[in-house]
Amino acid sequence: MNRRDLLRAAAALPLARVVLPNAASAQAAWPTRNITMIVPFPAGGQADLAARPVALALERILGKPVIVDNRAGGAGGSIGNAAAARADADGYTLLMTLSSLAVLPEADRLFDRPVAYEVSQFAPVARVLADPTLLAVPASAPWKTLQDFVADAKKRPGEIPYGSSGPYGTLHVAMEMFASSAGIKLLHVPFRGAGPALTALLSGTVQALASAPGTLKQQVDDGKMRVLANWGAERIASFPNLPTFRELGYKDVEFYIWAGLFAQSALPAPIMMQLRAAMALAVKSPEVTKTFEAAGSPVAYMDAPEFSKFVADDSARLIAAVKKIGKVE
Numbered sequence: 001m002n003r004r005d006l007l008r009a010a011a012a013l014p015l016a017r018v019v020l021p022n023a024a025s026a027q028a029a030w031p032t033r034n035i036t037m038i039v040p041f042p043a044g045g046q047a048d049l050a051a052r053p054v055a056l057a058l059e060r061i062l063g064k065p066v067i068v069d070n071r072a073g074g075a076g077g078s079i080g081n082a083a084a085a086r087a088d089a090d091g092y093t094l095l096m097t098l099s100s101l102a103v104l105p106e107a108d109r110l111f112d113r114p115v116a117y118e119v120s121q122f123a124p125v126a127r128v129l130a131d132p133t134l135l136a137v138p139a140s141a142p143w144k145t146l147q148d149f150v151a152d153a154k155k156r157p158g159e160i161p162y163g164s165s166g167p168y169g170t171l172h173v174a175m176e177m178f179a180s181s182a183g184i185k186l187l188h189v190p191f192r193g194a195g196p197a198l199t200a201l202l203s204g205t206v207q208a209l210a211s212a213p214g215t216l217k218q219q220v221d222d223g224k225m226r227v228l229a230n231w232g233a234e235r236i237a238s239f240p241n242l243p244t245f246r247e248l249g250y251k252d253v254e255f256y257i258w259a260g261l262f263a264q265s266a267l268p269a270p271i272m273m274q275l276r277a278a279m280a281l282a283v284k285s286p287e288v289t290k291t292f293e294a295a296g297s298p299v300a301y302m303d304a305p306e307f308s309k310f311v312a313d314d315s316a317r318l319i320a321a322v323k324k325i326g327k328v329e
Contacts, residue, residue, distance in 0.1 A: 030091050030271050031064040037094045037261075038087075040080020041165060042072035044195020046212040046297075050128045050259035051096040053291040057282035068096075072192050076169030078104045078116045085117035089264035091271040095122065099258050100170045102315030106322050107168035122262040123272065124311050126279040127302035129292065130258035132232025133174045133210045134239065136225045141207055146228045146248055149208070153184035161187040162208035163197030168322060171197065174210040174231055174255040176325045181250045201225065212257045213238050214297030231255040238296030256314070258300070260307060276304050 035058070039051045048070065055066040071080030077100055087093035101119060108115045135146070143149040153160050164172035167190055179186050189206050191197040194215060201209045202224060210231070217238055219225045230236060230244045233254055245253035261279060263272065282288060283301040292299050302310055 030274065031062055033092065034065045034067055035062070035092050035094060036067050036069050037096055038080050038084045039068055039070050039096050040072075040077035040084075041098075041193035042070055042195045044198060044215065045165065045193050046129065046131075046170075046215055046257055047077075047096050047098050047259050048195065049212075049214050049292075049295060049297065053288045054096070054128060054261070054279075054282050057285040057288050058278055060285075061278045061281050076100055076104055076107075076164075076166030076172065076190075077193075078108075078166075082116040084262070085121040085264065087264065089266035089268070091263065091267060091275060093264075094125070094275075095262040096128070096259060097262060098170050099256065099314060099318060100165075100168065100173070101262070102311070103168050103170075103173060103318050103322050106319050110322070110326070119311075119315065121265055123265045123267055124304055124307040125261040125263055125272070125275055126283070126304065127258055127260040127300060127307045127310060128283065129212075129214070129297050130256055130300035131212045131214065131297050132230050132236060132244075133170070133255045133257050134213055134216055134230055134242065135175075135178070135228045136201065136209050136211055136216050136220070137207060137228060138201060138204060139224055139226055140204070141226070143228065144226075146243075146245075149228055150182050150184060153179075153182070153186060157185040158187055160208060161189045161206045162210075163200045163206040164188060164190050164210075165194045165197060166190045166192065170255075170257045171210045173318065173321060173325070174257075175208070177255060177321055178210075178231075178245065178250065178253050180325060181245075181253045210255075212297060214292065214295035217296040236296075258310075258314070260302075260311070272304070279303075 037051055037055050039047045041047050051068050055068050058066045071083055081097055084095035105115045105118055137143055162175050194211055197209055200206045227242050230242045232244055283299050289299055
């Protein structure tokens with residue numbers, strides 16, 4: 001990838017003609033060293049799935065190593081998000097995170113805890129993936145349908161354990177949204193990320209998990225898990241026979257797990273423009289599209305202006321859901 005291609009990509013972005021001269025001057029100054037892409041979860045989850053092929057593509061485009069740093073400290077991703085928020089706004093520390101970005105500060109406020117970071121500290125760069133969450137259970141589980149699961153949960157309130165990526169992370173909020181609508185009580189077992197939660201489901205430590213299609217598809221195809229319902233408004237191509245919660249009578253149960261790249265809100269505009277241009281090229285690269293499609297989670301790219309509006313709208317809906325759920329562990 002040469003500079004001419006990168007500048008051509010920048011020129012194709014909205015309003016690029018206004019800032020392109022600055023972007024061109026920044027080209028010589030950034031990047032001059034390795035870039036760190038923080039993923040606030042362990043390997044194996046949706047954010048990690050999004051980060052690794054994108055990081056490789058960005059390396060080729062920008063000409064400098066892009067190192068994926070899994071900050072698997074738990075807290076639903078809050079620790080990694082906060083580390084990225086505190087980093088210098090110089091383009092050398094980026095964040096690939098999930099839709100829980102806006103939820104976690106609200107959870108801190110709900111429990112009167114110090115807020116680890118604020119969403120206003122971040123600038124959306126590009127959305128990479130966006131999928132409805134799916135409800136998975138072990139293949140050995142007795143439930144063949146969602147109705148079976150709900151009926152059993154009503155008989156045994158608080159006894160069926162489900163895994164999550166941490167309190168008020170994406171997987172926790174999705175399951176509590178469903179449980180509230182169904183009038184059931186489940187046992188929440190938080191892990192340090194979706195990858196460990198998925199391992200716990202495979203081992204039988206937990207019996208249910210809300211997760212993205214891309215992290216479940218291979219396990220379902222291998223006969224190790226089954227999926228019972230889809231949190232999306234519509235069925236999806238990778239699981240065309242899987243009904244949605246809406247179809248099954250849960251009209252208010254809708255949840256999406258998206259992954260996107262963020263920088264600090266104080267990032268200089270020329271670097272932001274260059275980064276946006278690089279991402280526009282990265283998501284079209286064969287290694288990215290093939291990896292995501294093989295996982296059943298196709299690229300869902302949005303450039304910064306559209307992604308910013310998407311984040312604001314989705315965050316408002318999720319914050320409202322968290323307030324409705326209230327204090328749960």
